[in-house]
Amino acid sequence: MPPYTIVYFPTRGRCEAMRMLLADQGQSWKEEVVTKESWLQGLLKASCLYGQRPKFQDRDLTLYQSNAILRHLGRTFGLYGKDEREAALVDMVNDGVEDICRHCSQLIYRSYEEGKAKYFQELPGHLKPFETLLIQNQEGQAFLVGDQISFVDYNLLDLLLNHQVLALGCLDSHPLLLAYVARLSARPKLKAYLASPEHVNCPVHGAQKI
Secondary structure (H helix, E strand, O other): OOOEEEEEOOOOHHHHHHHHHHHHOOOOOEEEEOOHHHHHOOHHHHHOOOOOOOEEEEOOEEEEOHHHHHHHHHHHOOOOOOOHHHHHHHHHHHHHHHHHHHHHHHHHHHOHHHHHHHHHHHHHHHHHHHHHHHHHOHHHOOOOOOOOOOHHHHHHHHHHHHHHHHOOOOOOOOHHHHHHHHHHHOOHHHHHHHOOHHHHOOOOOOOOOO
16 A cells, blocks of 8 residues: 555645655555535534645644645655755745645636636736746756755646646746746656646646636
8 A cells, every 4th residue: 555645626736736746756645535525514524634625644644734745745755955045945935836826726716707817917927936036046947946856846837737727828928937847847757647647637626617
């Protein structure tokens, strides 16, 4: 049995970054799918520490909160920068990714049709900090922090791929980010996962638009 179990809805959602990380690191994991019907019954929700998924099992360690899970995996696989300085930068950048994730979730679940034009009009400004970080790090030819991949790279990659599903061409004015997506997506194990039915056939969110 694989040591890792992801308990989540049948979507990419808050778990795809950790799936990409595990796949790229050559790890296997088990999926326990939570259906909408079982969730609405309330028993599963009541059993969760914060009343929400995902739930992540690492042997006898149970974790909730997607970013806490990513940080745990970052420490486990050496994906948290090479020193305390880089680790602090990784945390900072991940908080920036989280800001956009929250904005995107609000758009998807609350006001998609009314808010999508404004959202994508403002998106370049939200993406600019990540372009700045890439330029500052080996002129955009490496990762977000340092010279090795970190857990925040998977998180940003997931965010950018999701936005390309939401609005095809939304990154066309961001060649540095497009190159970043292509570079990371070409990593052999990650490329295989991104081409797999488990990724391709899994909706981005539990919403009809995507």
